[in-house]
Amino acid sequence: MGNNSRQRAEPGSQIPHVGTYRRAMSVSLERMYENALDWEHLPYVHDSSFGSIKVQDSGRWGWKAALVDSRGRDSVIELRLDRESRRWITRNLAGGALGSEIWTHVFVLGERSIEIVVDFFVPGVSEADRNKTGDAYARLYHQLYDEDEAMMLARQHELDQRFQPSSETAVQLAPRSELSLPHSFELGGRKQVLREVEGSLVAHAAVCPHQSGPLTNAELIAGEIICPWHGYRFRLEDGVRVNPGANGNASVSHCALRPAPVVSENSQGVLITASS
Ligand code: FES
Numbered sequence: 001m002g003n004n005s006r007q008r009a010e011p012g013s014q015i016p017h018v019g020t021y022r023r024a025m026s027v028s029l030e031r032m033y034e035n036a037l038d039w040e041h042l043p044y045v046h047d048s049s050f051g052s053i054k055v056q057d058s059g060r061w062g063w064k065a066a067l068v069d070s071r072g073r074d075s076v077i078e079l080r081l082d083r084e085s086r087r088w089i090t091r092n093l094a095g096g097a098l099g100s101e102i103w104t105h106v107f108v109l110g111e112r113s114i115e116i117v118v119d120f121f122v123p124g125v126s127e128a129d130r131n132k133t134g135d136a137y138a139r140l141y142h143q144l145y146d147e148d149e150a151m152m153l154a155r156q157h158e159l160d161q162r163f164q165p166s167s168e169t170a171v172q173l174a175p176r177s178e179l180s181l182p183h184s185f186e187l188g189g190r191k192q193v194l195r196e197v198e199g200s201l202v203a204h205a206a207v208c209p210h211q212s213g214p215l216t217n218a219e220l221i222a223g224e225i226i227c228p229w230h231g232y233r234f235r236l237e238d239g240v241r242v243n244p245g246a247n248g249n250a251s252v253s254h255c256a257l258r259p260a261p262v263v264s265e266n267s268q269g270v271l272i273t274a275s276s
């Protein structure tokens with residue numbers, strides 16, 4: 001599989017068109033493409049729709065992956081991004097919706113303002129059922145894009161922050177009884193959070209090193225934090241990423257969290273010290 005495999009002739013699809021979903025979003029084209037190419041977020045950001053994913057091939061051209069949806073149904077999906085036409089086509093290559101195609105076009109309205117038009121093509125749907133099927137797809141896509149838009153806006157917000165590292169190695173906080181947890185603070189110019197986990201105070205980075213996912217309320221199990229965007233799992237103690245990712249992808253193994261700072265309590269309150 002690669003970029004030179006078969007491309008469908010232009011324009012449109014031969015498969016019956018059942019409906020369209022349109023949406024304006026305050027994100028850049030770059031964020032939108034990044035989101036389309038990001039197969040890893042599907043079972044995490046869209047966990048009510050997808051159960052798991054195993055990528056078979058991916059690149060700047062798009063991706064192909066075996067997906068299991070939240071009801072346990074298998075499919076093989078391919079997404080091909082065509083930057084020249086500002087669109088991507090998602091094809092169902094195996095499974096229940098075999099042969100269906102979803103064509104998404106992006107219209108750039110401003111630097112951070114786009115409109116997407118998503119057309120659903122589904123084979124084997126009778127004329128009478130087209131509207132109903134199209135509405136169901138539109139409802140699903142409305143939810144998926146609610147989730148995607150929140151992710152893209154949060155990522156853009158983090159990218160816009162001007163990070164100013166400082167040599168600060170400790171920060172004194174108020175006494176535990178006066179803090180409302182999770183409590184956000186900065187250490188060395190980086191966003192951190194103080195939380196209570198199983199009765200103990202724990203501090204860690206508030207932002208994921210992968211794509212700036214939010215870690216403030218991320219699941220924390222047995223000393224490992226799990227990012228809600230792509231499920232990367234980091235050991236708090238040393239920041240090492242401990243799971244290989246949905247496809248065992250080693251290329252992101254370098255992605256590590258900063259080791260969690262040390263939390264202690266003194267006469268003034270909670271003292272956070274950068275780990276050495
Ligand atoms: S942003 Fe991707 S795993 Fe955290």
Ligand SMILES: [Fe+2]
Pocket residue numbers: 035041042045046144147148
């Ligand atoms: Fe998404």
